[in-house]
Amino acid sequence: MSSVFGKPRAGSGPQSAPLEVNLAILGRRGAGKSALTVKFLTRRFISEYDPNLEDTYSSEETVDHQPVHLRVMDTADPDTPRNCERYLNWAHAFLVVYSMDSRQSFEDSSSYLELLALHAKETQRSSPALLLGNKLDMAQYRQVTKAEGAALAGKFGCLFFEVSACLDFEHVQHVFHEAVREARRELEKSSLPRPLFICEERALPHQAPLTARHGLASCTFNTLSTVSLKEMPAVAQAKLVTVKSSRAQSKRKAPTLTLLKGFKIF
Numbered sequence: 133m134s135s136v137f138g139k140p141r142a143g144s145g146p147q148s149a150p151l152e153v154n155l156a157i158l159g160r161r162g163a164g165k166s167a168l169t170v171k172f173l174t175r176r177f178i179s180e181y182d183p184n185l186e187d188t189y190s191s192e193e194t195v196d197h198q199p200v201h202l203r204v205m206d207t208a209d210p211d212t213p214r215n216c217e218r219y220l221n222w223a224h225a226f227l228v229v230y231s232m233d234s235r236q237s238f239e240d241s242s243s244y245l246e247l248l249a250l251h252a253k254e255t256q257r258s259s260p261a262l263l264l265g266n267k268l269d270m271a272q273y274r275q276v277t278k279a280e281g282a283a284l285a286g287k288f289g290c291l292f293f294e295v296s297a298c299l300d301f302e303h304v305q306h307v308f309h310e311a312v313r314e315a316r317r318e319l320e321k322s323s324l325p326r327p328l329f330i331c332e333e334r335a336l337p338h339q340a341p342l343t344a345r346h347g348l349a350s351c352t353f354n355t356l357s358t359v360s361l362k363e364m365p366a367v368a369q370a371k372l373v374t375v376k377s378s379r380a381q382s383k384r385k386a387p388t389l390t391l392l393k394g395f396k397i398f
């Protein structure tokens with residue numbers, strides 16, 4: 133049996149278990165996290181949304197001929213990253229989104245990348261991040277150049293794309309699949325199975341919250357000296373919505389739309 137990344141190839145037999153990948157979408161309010169997520173899942177662009185909704189969606193994907201069970205957490209931090217453990221300890225990869233017509237959202241994306249880098253350092257476990265400059269269709273109003281986006285991504289060693297949630301689906305899908313590839317590479321390197329995560333049992337006196345060090349709200353971090361392994365939390369202490377593959381989706385639009393509660397899709 134041929135294999136890809138140590139797993140059986142899709143279609144190579146009934147035993148093929150899909151690769152499980154958790155992806156968290158981070159970024160300032162209004163950057164377009166929900167719009168990109170819904171575009172990827174349904175091929176549709178949304179123009180109205182509930183900014184306080186944080187949902188985790190599940191989608192069966194095929195990436196490089198390999199079946200992937202992809203969970204996407206569309207996060208909703210209030211103004212700054214808050215209670216970040218819910219995604220830091222859950223995700224295998226991150227999409228950090230900024231809106232290219234907002235300098236502030238670009239600066240916030242830098243804070244998110246710093247947060248991820250710090251978490252990787254403190255847990256000695258890196259999860260890949262991709263930086264996305266969203267709203268490419270609004271490029272005439274851009275406040276952030278492509279070069280600036282690329283430079284920020286380069287600083288943190290992550291992939292960079294400019295995208296639009298209201299332009300072509302294929303480009304958005306490509307970006308999500310790149311995130312899966314990045315996660316898969318990292319999972320292969322890691323010897324620790326991901327169903328377990330490291331969390332702290334109690335705060336240590338010497339442990340300074342990220343807030344203090346990086347101006348981020350309510351994020352505390354784990355040290356390896358007082359850790360315990362716990363079961364991964366049920367997919368999102370947020371709602372889980374199951375969505376079939378995007379390709380199948382386009383053929384069954386009506387049922388899909390009723391699943392995506394909280395969004396108005398036009």
Ligand SMILES: Nc1nc2c(ncn2[C@@H]2O[C@H](COP(=O)(O)OP(=O)(O)OP(=O)(O)O)[C@@H](O)[C@H]2O)c(=O)[nH]1
Nearest residue numbers: 161162163164165166167179181183267296297298
């Ligand atoms: N023109 C354009 N508008 C977009 C794009 N992506 C999102 N928007 C719009 O920008 C606004 C914010 O988009 P959301 O997807 O809700 O942003 P978000 O990052 O999820 O924001 P929160 O839910 O508040 O965290 C909405 O009005 C979207 O319709 C895009 O690529 N192009």
